[in-house]
Amino acid sequence: MNTRPVTLVRIFLREGEHVLDKLVHFLHVEQRVVGLTVLRGIIGVGQDGRLHPASLVxxxxxxxxxxxxxxxxxxxxxxxxxxxxxxxxxxxxxLPGQAYGVP
Known part of the structure; x- marks a missing residue:
């Protein structure tokens, strides 16, 4: 199995910052990074200390x-x-890491 050293980057945002589309375009189209995932949280605590929860209602x-x-x-x-x-x-x-099975 192929392995190679990689660096994993996590960028923490809020939807209200309105930069996601530009950020994804930059990473995927302009920089062509190998792996890219966007996760949407159901709850988080911001820098201001407030909870940002999701609710069904x-x-x-x-x-x-x-x-x-x-x-x-x-x-x-x-x-x-x-x-x-x-x-x-x-x-x-x-974060430093190892990628497995990546050419």
């Missing part, structure tokens, strides 16, 4: 989002630098 437009992507460490370093310059993201976490 009332759908919030400010739920938490997590954008994850991975690629080779050198590529991720370049992408994250440009991400910060372009989007001024407040919560970005980078």
């Amino acid at each position: 009332e759908l919030s437009l400010d739920l938490p989002l997590v954008v994850e992507f991975f690629d080779q460490p050198e590529q991720v370093e370049r992408v994250v630098k440009e991400l910060q310059e372009r989007f001024q993201l407040a919560h970005v976490v980078c």
Whole structure:
């Protein structure tokens, strides 16, 4: 099985920030990162300390989002630098890892 070192990046956002479409376009189309996933949270605590919950009765437009992507460490370093310059993201976490079965 093929393995290679990668860096996994998690970007924590809120729907109310309205940057998701531009961020996904940047990562997928412009930077062509290897893996990209967007997760929508059902509850989160923001920097302001307030809960941002989802409810069946009332759908919030400010739920938490997590954008994850991975690629080779050198590529991720370049992408994250440009991400910060372009989007001024407040919560970005980078984690080292191994990718299995990725060509």
